Amino acid sequence: MRISVVSNYDEMSNLAAEYIVNQINIKRESVLGLATGSTPLGMYKKLIEYYKAGKVDFSKVTTFNLDEYIGLDKENEQSYIYFMKNNLFNHINIKEENVFIPDGTAKDAKAECERYNKFLEKLGPIDIQILGIGVNGHIGFNEPSKDLTLRTHVTDLTEDTRKANSRFFDDISKVPQRAITMGIGDIMRAEKIILLASGKSKAPIIKHMVESGVSTFIPASILKLHKNVEIIADSDAASLIE
Ligand code: F6R
Numbered sequence: 001m002r003i004s005v006v007s008n009y010d011e012m013s014n015l016a017a018e019y020i021v022n023q024i025n026i027k028r029e030s031v032l033g034l035a036t037g038s039t040p041l042g043m044y045k046k047l048i049e050y051y052k053a054g055k056v057d058f059s060k061v062t063t064f065n066l067d068e069y070i071g072l073d074k075e076n077e078q079s080y081i082y083f084m085k086n087n088l089f090n091h092i093n094i095k096e097e098n099v100f101i102p103d104g105t106a107k108d109a110k111a112e113c114e115r116y117n118k119f120l121e122k123l124g125p126i127d128i129q130i131l132g133i134g135v136n137g138h139i140g141f142n143e144p145s146k147d148l149t150l151r152t153h154v155t156d157l158t159e160d161t162r163k164a165n166s167r168f169f170d171d172i173s174k175v176p177q178r179a180i181t182m183g184i185g186d187i188m189r190a191e192k193i194i195l196l197a198s199g200k201s202k203a204p205i206i207k208h209m210v211e212s213g214v215s216t217f218i219p220a221s222i223l224k225l226h227k228n229v230e231i232i233a234d235s236d237a238a239s240l241i242e
Pocket residue numbers: 034035036037038039040066067131132133134135138139140141
C-alpha cells in the first residue's frame with residue numbers, strides 16, 4: 001500500500017484526476033469505479049475541466065458506482081444517481097448506456113444486486129477504483145462487521161454512517177436506513193485502487209487503517225491485501241500517522 005501525502009484538498013483532487021485521465025488516455029475503453037460523497041467532488045470538477053480542454057474523451061469509458069441509497073427517487077438530490085449526473089456525467093461525453101449505478105428504487109433490491117453483479121462480471125474488471133473512506137472505516141457501504149460480503153448486496157447503514165451523512169439531509173430521520181453497495185470482493189478485483197482522504201475528521205481512521213492489521217471491523221484495512229493500492233491523503237487526513 002502506497003501513501004501519497006499532499007498538502008491540501010486541491011492537490012489530492014488534481015492528483016486523482018491525473019491518474020484517471022492518464023488511464024483513459026492509455027486505454028480509451030477503461031472501466032472506472034466511482035464514489036460519491038464530499039471527497040471526490042474536487043476530482044470530478046478537475047475531470048470536467050480536462051474534458052472541456054479536450055484532454056480526455058469519455059466516449060468509450062464505462063463507470064460503475066459503488067453504491068446507492070435504497071428508497072430515494074432518482075430525482076432526489078441526495079440520491080447518488082442525481083449526484084453523479086449533476087457533478088460529472090451531465091458535463092462530459094460519457095454514454096448513458098455505459099454508466100452503471102445500483103438502482104435504489106428497484107422493487108426487488110436483491111434482484112437488482114444480482115443484475116449489478118452480472119454487469120460487473122461482464123464488463124469488469126475495473127481498471128481504477130476510486131474510494132472515499134467513512135469515519136468508521138467503511139468503503140463503499142461495506143460497514144464494520146464480523147463478516148464482510150464479497151459481491152454487491154443490500155446493507156443496513158450504521159448509525160455512524162447515517163449521522164455522518166445527515167449533513168446532506170434536513171435531519172437524520174431522512175437518511176435512508178439501507179443501501180445497495182458493491183462488495184469487498186468487487187472492490188478488490190480492481191486493477192488499481194485509489195483511496196482519497198481529506199480533512200481532520202478522517203485523520204483518526206486513516207491512522208488506524210494504516211497502522212492496524214487487517215480487520216473486518218475496519219473494512220478499509222482489507223485493502224492492505226491488494227497489490228496496487230494508493231492512498232492519497234491531504235496533510236490534515238494524514239496528520240496522525242506516525
Ligand atoms: C460513497 C461511498 C462512501 C464514501 C464515504 C466518505 O459512494 O462509497 O464510502 O466514500 O462515506 O464520504 P465523504 O467523502 O462524504 O466523507
